[in-house]
Amino acid sequence: MPGLIPRPDLLGAKRLLAVQPHPDDNEIGAGATIARLASQGTEIRYITVTDGRMGTTDQALSPDELAARRKLEADRAAALLGVADSRHLGFRDLLDSPLPGLRERLLEEICAFAPDFVMTCDPWLPYESHPDHRNVGLAVSEAVSLMGFPHVPGASKAALAQPMVAFYRSARPNVRIPAGEYWDRKWQAIAQHETQFAENFLPIMRMFFESEATGEDGIYEAFKVLHPVYLHFNPGAVDA
Secondary structure (H helix, E strand, O other): OOOOOOOOOHHHOOEEEEEEOOOOHHHHHHHHHHHHHHHOOOEEEEEEEEOOOOOOOOOOOOHHHHHHHHHHHHHHHHHHOOOOEEEEEEEOOOOOOOOOOHHHHHHHHHHHHOOOEEEEEOOOOOOOOOHHHHHHHHHHHHHHHHOOOOOOOOOOOOOOOOOEEEEEOOOOOOEEEEOHHHHHHHHHHHOOOOOOOOOOOHHHHHHHHHHHOEEOOEEEEEEEEEOHHHHOOOHHHHHO
16 A cells, blocks of 8 residues: 555645644644745644643642643744644643643644644554543644544534644654754754753753754654545555
8 A cells, every 4th residue: 555655745735734742742842844845835734732731840849830831832832843833722731641632722723724634653662651632642643633523523614624643752653854944043943942851951952953963964853644545444554
């Protein structure tokens, strides 16, 4: 089947919906690629699923205060990458598993925006312990797979083309996007998340990412890019 279905061209995206579990995942997973797409005129919308209220080790910082600060950080980071449309669903951080209503909300967002690509974290990442990453990645995959069925809650009654899917930070990537030109912008965006990353930690984090994502042709961001036909009953998705 890989030979029958061409691999989708992520850099050809006209409308990209980038769905992140927390207010920093898009930048960490795909900040350079998002900046590149924005610069070439791709219409991009951010969807942040949770409010990130649990993401601190500071006992003096209340969950409500953290959630408010992280929303501002997320919007600043998105704008720095060239994304003006940043939306927040407001689910509480550390989603219950499974989360009632999440797939329906994401279906509504996908059908309303009608992107040709949806980007999110890979829910099948081995050893992924965070329930938000598993739940959001799965809910996005379910929404894309089921959006053609009008009786599914949240699906559009109008016929819409299913978008392609791009999973960032995947263990089985099939696409590398050159990131050198936008690599500094990625880290400038990550630095906006001041509640998450201490200034003295960012150089160490950047060094780790650069050692992981530097090949013969320079720095890249890797994705598992799939046609939606691979999202249901298809073992060929592993090697697509």
